Amino acid sequence: MGTANDSSKDISDRLAEKHPKVVFVLGGPGSGKGTQCEKIVQHFGYTHLSAGDLLRAEKNSGSENGIMIQNMMNEGKIVPSEVTIKLLQKAMLESGNDKFLIDGFPRNEENRAAFEAVVRLCLSHFFDAAKIEPEFVLYFNCPEKEMERRILNRNQGREDDNIETIRKRFKVFLESSLPVIEYYKGKGKVREIDAAKPVEEVPL
Numbered sequence: 001m002g003t004a005n006d007s008s009k010d011i012s013d014r015l016a017e018k019h020p021k022v023v024f025v026l027g028g029p030g031s032g033k034g035t036q037c038e039k040i041v042q043h044f045g046y047t048h049l050s051a052g053d054l055l056r057a058e059k060n061s062g063s064e065n066g067i068m069i070q071n072m073m074n075e076g077k078i079v080p081s082e083v084t085i086k087l088l089q090k091a092m093l094e095s096g097n098d099k100f101l102i103d104g105f106p107r108n109e110e111n112r113a114a115f116e117a118v119v120r121l122c123l124s125h126f127f128d129a130a131k132i133e134p135e136f137v138l139y140f141n142c143p144e145k146e147m148e149r150r151i152l153n154r155n156q157g158r159e160d161d162n163i164e165t166i167r168k169r170f171k172v173f174l175e176s177s178l179p180v181i182e183y184y185k186g187k188g189k190v191r192e193i194d195a196a197k198p199v200e201e202v203p204l
């Protein structure tokens with residue numbers, strides 16, 4: 001079990017032993033990432049890790065980063081990668097699985113660079129260093145009006161699900177997250193999904 005004192009090197013050493021397989025799940029706020037991940041988990045044996053859920057749990061735990069996370073989320077901003085990646089690594093280590101659906105990450109170039117730095121550290125343990133890439137990236141493409149409608153009906157008590165913050169999150173998605181999706185498109189890694197369909201009809 002990890003402790004708060006684990007160094008990045010220790011965590012990376014232990015993760016490297018796992019040889020984890022990673023699929024990123026990206027798409028705008030309200031596109032249905034969390035909903036479809038639950039379905040994928042049932043059919044394909046991945047463990048679902050939502051970066052947003054991990055950040056909300058960290059905020060609620062009263063950790064020293066709690067206030068900062070709350071402020072960033074309420075402004076629709078992306079929390080510094082160092083915080084998010086630590087939470088993801090810890091969750092991966094604590095899981096018995098080695099196949100992960102990582103939902104809502106990487107959400108900007110800084111997130112992506114931080115992921116690559118961690119994988120590089122893990123791979124430095126092996127002579128046959130594989131590529132610093134996820135298996136593939138699922139991109140849930142959905143019109144903004146539909147995403148807005150879904151979020152306003154979500155009823156999960158999330159402070160950031162108000163129209164003012166939703167607009168900020170859409171702007172951050174267009175400016176910071178779409179370029180990450182384009183980056184992986186350039187590498188032939190993206191599987192684009194029509195997320196506008198009803199839940200049971202979204203093709204996986």
Ligand SMILES: Nc1ncnc2c1ncn2[C@@H]1O[C@H](COP(=O)(O)OP(=O)(O)O)[C@@H](O)[C@H]1O
Binds near residue numbers: 031034035150154155
């Ligand atoms: N295909 C869909 N059609 C209609 N509503 C959906 C669909 N997928 C998800 N929802 C609903 O929309 C809201 C946002 O879905 P969620 O999975 O939380 O999206 P995300 O994680 O991408 O923000 C939830 O209330 C969910 O029940």
Ligand SMILES: Nc1ccn([C@@H]2O[C@H](COP(=O)(O)OP(=O)(O)O)[C@@H](O)[C@H]2O)c(=O)n1
Binds near residue numbers: 050074
């Ligand atoms: N990689 C990430 C993911 C989420 N977050 C924060 O968490 C918020 C909610 O993310 P989420 O993935 O739960 O939101 P949805 O796309 O599910 O609506 C984002 O608006 C960011 O403020 C982040 O900072 N970095």
Ligand SMILES: [Mg+2]
Binds near residue numbers: 033034052
């Ligand atoms: Mg979600």
